[in-house]
Structure formats: C-alpha cells, structure tokens
Amino acid sequence: MIPAQPLLEIKALNAGYGGIEVLHDIDIEMQEGEFVCIIGANTAGKSTILRAISRLVPNVRGTLRFKGVDLAARTAHDIPSLGIAHVPEGRHVFPDMSVEENLMLGAFTARKSTDLKQRMERIFELFPRTRERRAQLAGTLSGGEQQMVAVGRALMLQPKLLLLDEPSHGLAPKVVEEMHDAFVKIHQGGTSILLVEQNVGLALDVAARGYVLESGRVTLKGTSAELNANPAVRAAYLGI
Amino acid sequence: MKRWIAIVVIVLVAMAVPQVLNPSGYWMRVFTLTLLFAAMAQAWNLIGGLANQLSLGHAAFFGIGAYTSTILLLKFGISPWIGMFAAGALGGLAALVIAVPTMRLQGHYFALATLAFGEVARVIANVWTSLTGGPGGLSVPFVPPSFAAYSFKQLLPHAYIALVALIIVTVIFEVIRRGAMGYRLRAIRENAAAAEVIGIDTTKVKLQTAVISGVLTAMLGTLFAQVAVFFDPDTAFSAASISIRVALIAIIGGVGTAVGPILGAFFIVPIEELMNDLFSSGAAGLSQLIFGVILIVVILWRPRGLVTIFEALRARLQGRGAQS
Numbered sequence: 001m002i003p004a005q006p007l008l009e010i011k012a013l014n015a016g017y018g019g020i021e022v023l024h025d026i027d028i029e030m031q032e033g034e035f036v037c038i039i040g041a042n043t044a045g046k047s048t049i050l051r052a053i054s055r056l057v058p059n060v061r062g063t064l065r066f067k068g069v070d071l072a073a074r075t076a077h078d079i080p081s082l083g084i085a086h087v088p089e090g091r092h093v094f095p096d097m098s099v100e101e102n103l104m105l106g107a108f109t110a111r112k113s114t115d116l117k118q119r120m121e122r123i124f125e126l127f128p129r130t131r132e133r134r135a136q137l138a139g140t141l142s143g144g145e146q147q148m149v150a151v152g153r154a155l156m157l158q159p160k161l162l163l164l165d166e167p168s169h170g171l172a173p174k175v176v177e178e179m180h181d182a183f184v185k186i187h188q189g190g191t192s193i194l195l196v197e198q199n200v201g202l203a204l205d206v207a208a209r210g211y212v213l214e215s216g217r218v219t220l221k222g223t224s225a226e227l228n229a230n231p232a233v234r235a236a237y238l239g240i
Numbered sequence: 241m242k243r244w245i246a247i248v249v250i251v252l253v254a255m256a257v258p259q260v261l262n263p264s265g266y267w268m269r270v271f272t273l274t275l276l277f278a279a280m281a282q283a284w285n286l287i288g289g290l291a292n293q294l295s296l297g298h299a300a301f302f303g304i305g306a307y308t309s310t311i312l313l314l315k316f317g318i319s320p321w322i323g324m325f326a327a328g329a330l331g332g333l334a335a336l337v338i339a340v341p342t343m344r345l346q347g348h349y350f351a352l353a354t355l356a357f358g359e360v361a362r363v364i365a366n367v368w369t370s371l372t373g374g375p376g377g378l379s380v381p382f383v384p385p386s387f388a389a390y391s392f393k394q395l396l397p398h399a400y401i402a403l404v405a406l407i408i409v410t411v412i413f414e415v416i417r418r419g420a421m422g423y424r425l426r427a428i429r430e431n432a433a434a435a436e437v438i439g440i441d442t443t444k445v446k447l448q449t450a451v452i453s454g455v456l457t458a459m460l461g462t463l464f465a466q467v468a469v470f471f472d473p474d475t476a477f478s479a480a481s482i483s484i485r486v487a488l489i490a491i492i493g494g495v496g497t498a499v500g501p502i503l504g505a506f507f508i509v510p511i512e513e514l515m516n517d518l519f520s521s522g523a524a525g526l527s528q529l530i531f532g533v534i535l536i537v538v539i540l541w542r543p544r545g546l547v548t549i550f551e552a553l554r555a556r557l558q559g560r561g562a563q564s
Contacts, residue, residue, distance in 0.1 A: 054437060080439035092434035094427055105427055109439035153438065 007032045007161060007192055008053070011063035015052040018059075022048045023216045026062070030194060032160070035187045037195040037203040039227075039237060040213035046196040047089055049213075050163045053194075054079050054086040066161065081109040085159035089166045089196075091146040093153070095139025099130055102138050102149050106156030116156070123152040126182050144175035151179075155186065162186065164195045168202060180206050200237035204228050254403055263394040272395060272467055274509040275402035276460060280482075281489035281501030282409045283456035288487060289496030290417060291449045292429040294347070297338065297354030299482035300361035301331040301454040305461020306468075306476045307365065310378050320390040324462040331458020332451045334361075339450035343443060355479060362477035377472030380465055390466055398467045405463055406502070409456055414498050416452070425449065492538060494545025503546045507538075 008030040015023040022045045030036050038046050051057045052064065055076045064071040066082055079086070085106075094102050103123060107116050124131035127148040133141060138149050147167055154162060164183070168176040176199070183206055187193050197203035204210060204224040212220035212233060220230065227233050254275075261268045280302065287295050308330050309323030318326075342353040365372045372378065383391040392398065416422055424445045427435040436442055465471060475481065485508070493504025512531055519527035542548050 056433075056436065075441075076436045077439050077441040080437070086437040088433055088437055092431050092437070094430040094434065096430055097426065101423075105423065106438055108424075150434075157438075 004031065005068055006030060006065075007034070007067060008194070009063060009065040010049075010053075013049075013052060013060065013062035013064060015048055015057045015060040015062075017057065021059075021216070023052065026216075026218055028211060028218070030161075030192060033190065033192055034209065035183075035193045035195070035207045037197055037207035037210045037224075038213055039197055039200045039203050039210055039233075041237075042198060044213040045216040046213055047165050048216075050086060050088075050165050050194065050196055053084065053163060056086075080157055080159075083157070083160035084163065085154035085157045085161070086163040087150050087154045087165060087167060089169065091143065091150050093138040093141075093146050093149050095137065097138055099134045099136055099138055099141070099149055102153050103130075103156050106153030110157060119156050119158065123155055126155075126185060127152060144171050144178070147171060147175075147179065148182075151182070155191075159191060162191050162193045164193060166196060166198060168197065168199050176202065200233070251407070255400075258396050258399040261399075263396040265395075268395040268399060269467075270510055270513050272399045272402050274505050275399065275406050276464055276467070277486065277489055277509050278502045278505030279402065279406040279409045280457055280460050280486045281493070281505055282406065282413050282498070283453050283460065284486045285413060285490050285495065285498075285501050286416065286449050286453040286456075288490055289500070290422060290425040290429070291446050292425075293343065293446065293450075294351045294487065295354045295453075296351045296479070296483050296487060297356070297358035297361075298453075298457050298486050299358045299477045299479060300338065301334055301457035302461040302464070302482050302486075303361055303365060303473070303477035304331050304334055305458030306465040306471055307372055307378070307461075308458070309462040310380055310465045311371065313383075314378070314381055319388060320462055320466055321388070324459050327462045328455040328459045331461070332455040334458075335450045335454025336447065338454075339447050343446045343450065355483065358477065358479055358483050362473050362479070365473035365477055372473065375472060375474070377470060377475075379470045380468075395467070398463075402463060402467075405460060409460075410498055410502070412452070412456065416449075417498070421445065421448070488535070492535065492546060494547030497545070497547050499550075500545050500547045507546060508535075 006029050008028065010026055010028040013023055013026040014021055026049060028049070038049060040046050048057060052060050053066070053071060055071060055074055055078070060072055066084060069082060071079070074082070094105065097105070100120070103120050104116065107113065107119065124134070129145055130148050130152055133145060138146060141149065151164070151167065167179055171179065180202055183193060183195070193207075195203055195207055204227055207224055209223050210221065210227050211218050212227065220227065220233065222230070257271060258268065261271060280298070284295065284298050287293050305327035308327040309320045312318040312323040312326060313320055338354065338357045342350055342357070345353055366375050368374070383389045385391045385393050424435070424440050427438070427440055428442050428445060432442055461476070489504035489508050490501045491504070492508060493502065494500030511534060515527040515531045519530060538546070
C-alpha cells in the first residue's frame with residue numbers, strides 16, 4: 001500500500017524573527033480530514049508555527065509542504081489560493097467595513113466563484129449572530145462576534161486547512177463554548193483544522209490529536225486521550 | 241441624483257469663473273494654480289488617502305514632469321502635449337524606484353524617506369547642468385500660439401486645461417476608490433496583517449497606487465511648466481511649496497475623499513495669495529505667520545478636514561427636520 005500524501009508535512013522546521021530563532025526542529029504531520037491541536041505555554045512558539053505555514057515569518061529552514069507543495073517557496077499572499085486559511089491571533093477584522101464586506105473579502109482569491117452567496121449563507125448558519133449583524137461595522141461588534149467574523153472570513157475561502165490561532169483568547173466562557181462547537185461542525189463538514197490553544201482542556205476536548213510545544217520544541221505528542229492522561233500535561237497545563 | 245446635480249452645478253460654476261476674470265490677470269493665475277494644486281492633491285490622495293502612506297516627496301514626480309516636457313520642447317521641439325506622456329512615463333518610473341524600497345516603511349519613516357528622495361531629486365536637477373540648465377532654471381521657449389503647440393496668448397485656456405485635468409484626476413481617484421483596488425487598499429489600511437492572510441499582495445497594490453500617483457503628478461508638472469513659463473530646480477522640486485503643500489491641501493481638505501483635496505486647494509491657495517497680497521508690505525514673514533495661524537486654527541477646528549463641515553451641516557439639517 002502506498003501511504004497517502006500528507007496534507008501538511010513539517011520536518012526539521014527552524015524559524016524565527018531577525019536573528020532570534022523561535023522554533024527548533026519541529027516535526028508535525030497532518031492527514032487530510034484531521035483535527036489537530038498544538039498546546040503549550042505562552043511564548044512557546046505556537047503562533048510562530050502557524051505564521052511559518054502562512055509564510056508570515058521571513059526566516060524558515062526545513063521542510064514545509066502542503067499537499068506536496070513547497071510552501072517555503074511561496075509568499076504570504078499566495079497561501080490562501082492553495083487552500084490554507086489563517087485566522088490570526090487577536091481578531092483581525094477590518095473595523096470600518098461591514099460584516100458582509102469582511103466576509104466577502106475572505107473570498108478575495110476566489111472572486112470568480114459563483115457560489116459566494118451560498119458560502120456566506122453557511123457562515124450565517126454556523127454563527128447566527130453574524131447574520132443579525134451583517135450590515136454593522138465589524139469594529140463595533142463585541143469581541144466574540146469579531147472572532148466569529150474572523151473565522152467566517154477564513155471559511156469564505158472554503159479552505160482545505162484552517163489555521164486557528166488562539167481563537168478563544170479573551171472571550172467569555174459561554175462564547176468560547178460556542179466557538180468550539182462551531183469548530184467541531186466545521187471539521188465535520190470536511191475541513192482539516194490545526195488549532196493553537198492556550199486553553200489546553202478545551203483544545204484536547206475538540207481535537208483528536210495534539211502536539212505539546214515547549215520553548216520552541218515539540219516535547220510530546222499523542223492522541224487527546226493520551227495527552228489528557230499524561231501526568232506531565234495534567235500538572236503543567238490542566239492544573240490537576 | 242442630488243449628488244449628480246451638485247456635481248454638474250459645481251462644474252458649470254467652475255467653467256463660468258474664467259469668463260468673469262481678466263483673461264491674463266492675477267486672479268486668473270490664482271484660479272489656474274488652485275485647480276492645478278487641487279489636481280495634484282487629488283493624485284497625492286491616492287497614496288496619502290487610499291494607501292495611507294504620507295508621502296512628502298511628490299515634488300520629485302512634479303519636477304520630473306515639468307523638466308521632461310520642457311527639455312523635449314527645447315531640444316527637439318516636441319509639443320508639450322506629447323511631452324506630457326513622456327513626463328508621465330518617467331514620473332511613474334521614478335515612483336516605482338522610490339516606492340520599492342520605501343513602501344515597506346510606515347508612518348513617519350515613510351514620510352521622511354520620501355522627503356529625502358524629493359530632496360535628492362532637487363539636488364540632482366541643480367547639479368546636472370547639461371540637461372537641466374542647473375540652478376539657472378529653464379524657460380519654456382516661445383512658440384507661435386496654437387492649441388497643438390500648447391501655447392496661448394492668454395492665461396484663460398490654461399485655466400480650462402487645469403479644470404479638465406482636475407476632473408480627470410478626480411474621476412480616476414473615484415474609480416479606484418470604489419473598485420476592487422479600492423477595497424484592497426481599504427483592507428490594507430484597516431488591517432495590513434489580515435489583508436495579507438486573505439491573499440492580498442499588499443506590496444504590489446501599494447506599488448501600483450504609487451505608480452499611478454507618480455504618473456498623474458508628473459503630467460500635472462507639465463501643465464505647471466506651461467503656466468509658469470519659467471522655473472528652476474528649487475521651485476519645481478521644492479519640498480515646502482510642492483511636496484508639503486500638496487500633502488497639506490489634501491489633509492486640510494479631508495484625506496481619502498474626492499472632495500477633500502478640491503476644498504483644501506480652494507481654501508489654501510487663494511488664502512495664501514491673499515495673505516501675501518495684504519501683509520507682504522508689512523514686517524518680513526508676517527504673511528506666513530498669519531497663514532500659519534489660520535492653518536492651525538482650521539486643523540484644530542476640523543481635525544479630519546474641511547469635508548466634515550458637510551457632514552455637520554447635514555446632521556444639523558436632519559436634526560431641524562426632525563424637530564419641525
């Protein structure tokens with residue numbers, strides 16, 4: 001049997017900003033249809049992995065492939081058209097545009113598609129509050145609603161792989177739950193998800209597998225159940 | 241509909257004004273320069289307003305435009321109408337050369353870098369005597385008056401040419417602002433990181449904008465040369481009276497709007513002339529001082545530009561309507 005080509009293949013990845021290296025020898029592999037999380041403390045380098053995939057980090061060494069395509073040879077604005085959508089940390093919406101305009105811009109590289117209305121309809125179904133606020137300026141929304149717009153904007157691309165960077169950061173517990181329910185639905189719809197989370201309990205709840213990152217190195221990997229049961233993980237991140 | 245009526249009325253008034261002015265008089269010159277500066281501020285507005293990059297180096301493109309058409313006319317007898325397009329091409333090229341290294345800079349750093357480029361252009365024009373005539377400047381040679389030769393007995397035709405130029409630049413600005421490129425620029429302006437992750441090539445869009453702005457500014461430089469008849473590097477490449485003035489006009493009028501630069505020019509250029517007229521016989525620098533005070537007051541009163549007067553008026557009218 002020939003092994004299927006992985007969706008995402010990261011091998012011996014080193015990346016950093018300026019002269020400072022943040023990631024050391026990272027190995028991550030994802031198959032199509034998986035829901036994987038990267039957990040770890042603040043400043044462990046979790047976001048940098050996603051930013052390296054999106055080519056937002058200038059200095060990368062090592063293998064970085066998406067469906068066999070070498071990402072290191074691409075520039076940041078090329079990435080969405082390959083089928084990777086990135087929801088950056090910190091709710092990056094366009095504040096002076098309406099919710100609808102924000103969503104439409106998400107399909108920017110798919111402008112020629114004829115089903116943009118249906119795509120938007122699906123996002124309204126996923127996050128009903130974005131439908132209510134469709135004409136409102138994104139900058140006037142609550143934090144949770146802005147995050148819904150940011151995720152919705154990424155989904156407008158109908159990505160193969162969704163990169164989520166701390167989507168629950170700074171949100172009320174109830175909204176966090178709503179968010180994670182939505183992620184499960186998105187995953188069931190066939191989108192692969194790579195989730196970066198500080199909220200380890202929630203991340204292991206929704207993802208099937210995880211990697212633990214410490215000071216820029218992968219120190220542990222396994223299924224969510226394994227990680228949940230791991231005494232080191234429990235002590236360090238779950239406070240048990 | 242109301243909007244279109246207002247536009248038609250304003251254009252008709254602008255067309256009527258030169259008819260009542262002395263065809264070669266002082267106020268005809270002021271009117272023509274006002275229109276030219278409005279058009280330049282509008283071209284600047286593409287970079288400064290839509291791409292949100294405060295350029296203080298537009299004199300580089302302006303000077304290149306003035307010099308290109310005049311040198312072509314002097315050395316080869318080429319009509320400035322054709323020279324204008326050569327000027328545009330060189331202006332666009334210059335914008336590309338300046339924008340590639342500077343567009344990654346933001347805020348003050350971009351402003352300072354462009355200011356430096358403008359000054360470099362001025363120094364080069366002063367030193368390259370064989371081409372530009374150096375500090376002695378250039379005189380546009382006398383050609384028998386005809387439209388084809390872009391030569392007229394009176395200032396009047398220059399006023400109409402400047403008006404047409406302003407209309408063209410304003411239409412280009414609006415088309416870009418409302419189109420796909422305008423959306424891209426808006427996305428970059430509001431959140432550059434988010435624009436990049438949704439697939440907008442932020443560098444390319446900014447470069448395109450810079451080139452269009454450079455082309456238009458250089459072509460307007462040609463129009464200026466034909467009105468001014470004589471200019472030297474320190475006037476055509478002036479940081480204060482071209483680069484900063486053009487930015488100031490757009491900022492005072494309202495950055496990022498089509499109306500802003502026009503309002504700004506019709507405010508700043510005539511007032512500056514009036515101040516010089518009224519106070520230049522007084523103490524040295526008095527007119528500039530008073531002009532400066534007026535600018536400060538306006539900026540404090542309308543920090544987002546004179547265009548906001550209309551918003552305030554509309555709000556007041558609607559408020560009154562609701563009461564009655």
